[in-house]
Amino acid sequence: MLLDQQQAQADHALLQLGRRLQADGYRFTCVTPATQGRVNARLEAKQAHDLRGVFGWSRPFSPALISADELQQLTCAGVLREEGDLLRSTVRWSSLDDLLLVHSAWPTDSPDAVFFGPDSYRFAQVIRDHLQHRPHPVQHAVDIGCGSGIGALLVARAAPHAQVSAVDINPMALRYTAINAVLAAIANVSVEPSDLLAGITGTFDLIVANPPYMLDAGRRTYRHGGGPLGAELSLRIVEQACERLAVGGTLLLYSGVAVVEGRDTLLETVHQRLHGSDFSWAYREVDPDVFGEQLLEPGYEQVERIAAVALTLTRNG
Incomplete structure (x- = not known):
């Protein structure tokens, strides 16, 4: 107490x-x-x-x-x-x-560091672009791995009658998101601890996520994406979103991909998993070359660039 x-x-x-x-x-x-x-x-x-x-x-x-x-x-x-x-x-x-x-604060060396940076600005633009053209109102939304809460705040402000959950495994992220929501006078955001969607129930008509996508030797929560080239969390989010989207619901995934010999393995995997499914989707590069200094780190010896990408995935009726 x-x-x-x-x-x-x-x-x-x-x-x-x-x-x-x-x-x-x-x-x-x-x-x-x-x-x-x-x-x-x-x-x-x-x-x-x-x-x-x-x-x-x-x-x-x-x-x-x-x-x-x-x-x-x-x-x-x-x-x-x-x-x-x-x-x-x-x-x-x-x-x-x-x-x-x-x-x-910089440098973000702590394992429980809460990220905000250029990716956050690009993530925000992906959300805004979608909300401007979304034909159906948002009733129940979730920001996976909310960090400082920017995704949840933007959705909640655009849909003031929606129930918006901000979830993260990092308690510090939940604290900062709650403070940022109050500071912005946004009342329809709730913060909840959850490993992706495992800790909350229900279906959603909007899921937004900006997961980490780097290989990080310190395995810092905000930065380490897992898997051979940092894409593991992004793929887990796609899998869980497919199970939890309501009919007509959309996943907005802003992430990054390590491109090797011209191949985008995240795009290839998404295509394989969604081929023949009841989902429609679009995938685009938001920025073809980000965090070039990361190519000097172990594990990136064969990577020619890291691209920022956006996946829009919708469950059809």
Whole structure:
């Protein structure tokens, strides 16, 4: 009970910090880890000089840089780390249009790190494109592996009468999603622990997912996709979605694929599994070349590029 109370106080402090940043007009566009590292390696970037440096670029800062209220909120939330005479926030705040989202600070080394970045912006566009052209209203939706909750928030805002579940195996992701939902004044999102769809019941007329798709030596939850080239989680989501979509329901899967000698093995596997089924589907490359630095990692010796892809899968009537 005491731990629950302490967590509630910490989450409330983070929420109040988010509201303060909103009121101050704070905005930050989150970049790739490689870009973040290159920008922060500049001599003038060794220490934060404004709020974007503190909460966007994850730079160490002098306690005198921020207000006493913000410092108190960071302390109460338990997200401050001392570095000599300086401090560093262990959370970041990033913008997507008018939304402000809390997620893990850079570098995201922790096993329970909560991801937000360029993939999140592309994932958001896939969702928006679909919702603009969807002929049927959304009643029951789920965001699988919700992370910071951007998928659930966008669906819930577009369908305010829908029941939207945000599920993840990472408790920190569920905490941050709940904070982000309250900060956005979105009331129709519920957060629930679940390994993909195993922990929740019912069928859905919209499933959205942006799973990890890398090979990660540390097997960090937000990054490691599993299988020989990182596609295992994406394929599991397709399989479970096929079982849980209502008639007319759609899966929106934004993921990545390691392309070897021109072959997209995720597309090939999806084609094999869906051939002759009662599903209609479309598959496209959203970006042909992402996270090129990953090709230097073990396991990618034969990979020529990593592509960001989107699968739209609908159960026919």
